[in-house]
Amino acid sequence: MDNYVIIHFLGGASVVTGSKFLLETSEKNILIDCGVFQGLKNLRELNWSFLPVSAKVIDVVLLTHGHLDHVGYLPRLVKHGFNGKIIGTAPTLAISEIILRDSAKIHEEEAEKANKDKYTKHQPALPFYNLVDAEKAISHFQAEVTDKWISLSKHIAYRFQYNGHILGATFIELDINGKRFVFSGDVGRFNDYLLHAPKKPEWADILFIESTYGNKLHDTENIEDILSNLIKDTINKKGNLIIPSFAVERLQTLMYLIWKLYQKNKIPNIPVFIDSPMGNRVLELFKHFPEWHKLTHSDYNNMCQHITIITSYKETWKTIDDKRSKIIIAGSGMVTGGRVLTYLQQLIDIPSTTILLVGYQAEGTRGRQLKDGVHEIRFFGKYYPVKAQVRSIESLSAHADQGDLLNWMTNIKNIPEKIFLIHGELNALDAFRLKIKDTYNWNVTIPKLGDVEKIIL
CATH class of the missing domain: 3.40.50.10890 (Rossmann fold)
Known part of the structure; x- marks a missing residue:
């Protein structure tokens, strides 16, 4: 195996939504999550752009969980030529099926309504994807269990670990030629009403951690x-x-x-x-x-x-x-x-x-x-x-706050070589960067959309 991994930050970098992280290796090209951008118009318009890498070169997609900003681009990915497996836990894939079919229906209805009521500048307005596209993406789904290392190739294996947040959500550990890459996905609360507390990673050479509430503590309101x-x-x-x-x-x-x-x-x-x-x-x-x-x-x-x-x-x-x-x-x-x-x-x-x-x-x-x-x-x-x-009421959020995120990292035994803060608005990212530095004295990177990073193994 060649001695490097190239990381492409295709979404979820310096923004909260659009989660897509491509790891390019000599054995497999692995996409972690495949979500749509939500929110500001300039971000939503990115959904219509072709990815800066060909969908055909991606071998496999691993999903942390089933939210739209983590799975909503899958039908477009398949439409553009992706032909590999889309792997997640059974509840993640069940939720993803529901979300993709529902969003496809909404896209179709909104395009139809925009054309009928003539409040569109596009002639005609087209759905982002339709039900046929959604079903094609779903046909690539493959469910896997948690807590078990599963081989992708000779030198690459992955493991899903329970993460709270929503039903089926996990963080993903990737072992690439002996180096541990950890993708937090969205970390859940440690005192959630319905879900168990998230598990914690114990080793991370390269850590990708969400920062949605990296600058806040949830209110202790009743x-x-x-x-x-x-x-x-x-x-x-x-x-x-x-x-x-x-x-x-x-x-x-x-x-x-x-x-x-x-x-x-x-x-x-x-x-x-x-x-x-x-x-x-x-x-x-x-x-x-x-x-x-x-x-x-x-x-x-x-x-x-x-x-x-x-x-x-x-x-x-x-x-x-x-x-x-x-x-x-x-x-x-x-x-x-x-x-x-x-x-x-x-x-x-x-x-x-x-x-x-x-x-x-x-x-x-x-x-x-x-x-x-x-x-x-x-x-x-x-x-x-x-x-x-x-x-x-923000304290009902399913996202970990700053305290929970710091707690989630407490079992990591080593000092990570690289920490990438993802899924956050800029003020949250910067505040969390300083907090990690003060708490653990770890160096942190805040990648931007479109950044490419080379990691030597």
């Missing part, structure tokens, strides 16, 4: 009190509590919290509607993969019986017309699309409406605009006045 007060306030105002939610993990956590509040008599029996087809399908996976989470079979069933799952667009409108105070949890979490837009279109200009944001809101998303206090917001080609109250 989430149960905040939620119960918001719900009671909603009932007093005879209004609606709309919670835009990520379909994977966040939605299920909210269901659990609201059900627990009712169990503890902290809230009345207010109607709770879940309007997220993708979220419903992910909820089913909790039943199929019980070893990946903390919920008992009994708690899962009771939680599901407490809420109403909306299964059709007709039911969406019936819910909007329902005059009762209610809680509506709908996708998407950053208000970038999905069913939540239909509710906001009808209810965002009503003062008795409360919008609760429950996680990271990337730059350029409607969620960030709402969090920053905009007086009007645009979707479906029109502006809508924001008269609803907007609240935010």
Whole structure:
């Protein structure tokens, strides 16, 4: 084997989204994650560009987990000529199937609506990928277990390790000719409501670590009190509590919290509607993969019986017309699309409406605009006045904060040769760089999008 690895930072470098890291070796070319860029328009437009490397030369894709910004580019990769295996844990691939089919459908619907209502500069507007493209990508999926070294070639092996965050999520260890490359993926919380604590790497020669909250500690706010007060306030105002939610993990956590509040008599029996087809399908996976989470079979069933799952667009409108105070949890979490837009279109200009944001809101998303206090917001080609109250709970995030990230590194026995900070906005990356230096006296690199780095083995 040649004595070097060339790393291509194709996404997730100096930005939070678009995770793609290509390791070029003489035996295999390995892509870690294959996500889309989200947020600012200039980032989203990168999704339409061809990769600076040919998809045909990539031999295998290893997935840390199933979020869109880690798997959403897979159909394009296959369309551009990738013909290898896409490997992840069984729940990661199950979630990825759901997400790719759902996003393909949304891409098709948005292109159709843009053409019909003529709010596009493209003639015609085309979907980023369609259902056929998604199915072709899914046909490349291969599930593997955790905690076991699996050979890719003579001198290369990999291992998945449990990482919390969402169902199926792992960090990836790659042994390349005796040198350990560790990709954190997205690290979960050590005190998550539904998931077990992440495992920790014990050796890392080259470490790639996410920095989404590298400059923050999650608030120690009492989430149960905040939620119960918001719900009671909603009932007093005879209004609606709309919670835009990520379909994977966040939605299920909210269901659990609201059900627990009712169990503890902290809230009345207010109607709770879940309007997220993708979220419903992910909820089913909790039943199929019980070893990946903390919920008992009994708690899962009771939680599901407490809420109403909306299964059709007709039911969406019936819910909007329902005059009762209610809680509506709908996708998407950053208000970038999905069913939540239909509710906001009808209810965002009503003062008795409360919008609760429950996680990271990337730059350029409607969620960030709402969090920053905009007086009007645009979707479906029109502006809508924001008269609803907007609240935010960041401590429900499935991402590790700075303290958790530092904790995640505590079992590493050696001093890494290289540490690359990835998945962060620039202020978070720089703050985390200084914190690592102060805590461990390790040198840190912050790669930029498109950077290429050569590692001597």
